[in-house]
Amino acid sequence: MLVEDQLPLTQTLTQSFGALGIQVSSCADGLLADTTLHQHAFDIVILDLALPGMLGIEVLRRLRQRGDKVPVLVLTASGDTYDRVQGLNAGADDYLAKPFDLAELEARLRALYRRSIGAVDSAVGVATLVFNTVTRRFTIGTHPLDLPPREHDLLEALIVHAGRPVSKLVLTQRLSGCEAVLSNEALEIYVHRLRRRLDGSGAKIETLRGLGYVLVAADDTPA
Known part of the structure; x- marks a missing residue:
């Protein structure tokens, strides 16, 4: 409400x-x-x-x-x-x-x-990439993954909906907050940067044409 x-x-x-x-x-x-x-x-x-x-x-x-x-x-x-x-x-x-x-x-x-x-599980993950929903911190294995604010928000949006596509509209609105909406071109730049940061984590960001982006394990094929 x-x-x-x-x-x-x-x-x-x-x-x-x-x-x-x-x-x-x-x-x-x-x-x-x-x-x-x-x-x-x-x-x-x-x-x-x-x-x-x-x-x-x-x-x-x-x-x-x-x-x-x-x-x-x-x-x-x-x-x-x-x-x-x-x-x-x-x-x-x-x-x-x-x-x-x-x-x-x-x-x-x-x-x-x-x-x-009464839920107690505070962590979600894909492969070795883990996100703590209470502290809002990422780790890859035992190592912290520190990200700039917009890349952090983008990866958070993807990991809490891991395995399910998140539309570009939702992502641009999320990264924009209450300001002017981010362009699709700028969003693609942030996705590109994140893909490089996730190398070796076992997680990857897939592009689903017409649907947006989805975070999956590297050996999985998105539905």
């Missing part, structure tokens, strides 16, 4: 998560959000604090007063300490200040969801 009154941001997040198979319901009004959350169950809630109709902090208070334990990530317009403390005291599980990086939002949501279902 996404409660956000900025339509461009709502559209971007809905499209990005939808491409990953995540169903998103959204509303731009605090009163409507309160009613919807009272009537329907969700796996996780992204809640902006500055909303028309009813402030997000009141939506959160009412949610917790009803005994609803759904994980809530609060969006704040700034990194102001008061806003963070207010949200956490009202029952938020995490917070993120605007503008934010899409990759960080996805990572925080995954962590919240894992905790809510």
